[in-house]
Amino acid sequence: MENGASTRQLKVARELQKDIAEIIRSKGMAAFGGAMVSVTEVRISPDLSVAKVYVSVFPSAKSEEVMQLVNENARTIRGELGRIVAKQFRIVPELAFFLDSSLDYAEHIDELLKK
Secondary structure, eight states: OOOOOOHHHHHHHHHHHHHOOOOHHHHHHHGGGGOOEEEEEEEOTTTTTTTEEEEEEEEEGGGGHHHHHHHHTHHHHHHHHHHHHHHSSSSSEEEEEOOOHHHHHHHHHHHHOOO
């Protein structure tokens, strides 16, 4: 998490990560072109109004297609999130989805080390 993030931001981000991961899991792999989508990190703005959601996609060859599907479903995901967190949060943050390519990077390094 970014340096300087408050304890509240960290708690909210962890809760959002868990809830968004569950929403995506409940939709099933078929909703994302047969790819496995994992929420790797959530970063929340200091005012808790915007959440950057980092997702990894396996297989990574489907990343572009899956990110398009995730972004098309962002409003639906936010709506479902709103129902889950309504009693905990005053506002449901806007969701911005980003591809977390750190796993691809690790995979690439692994391949290089095997040579």
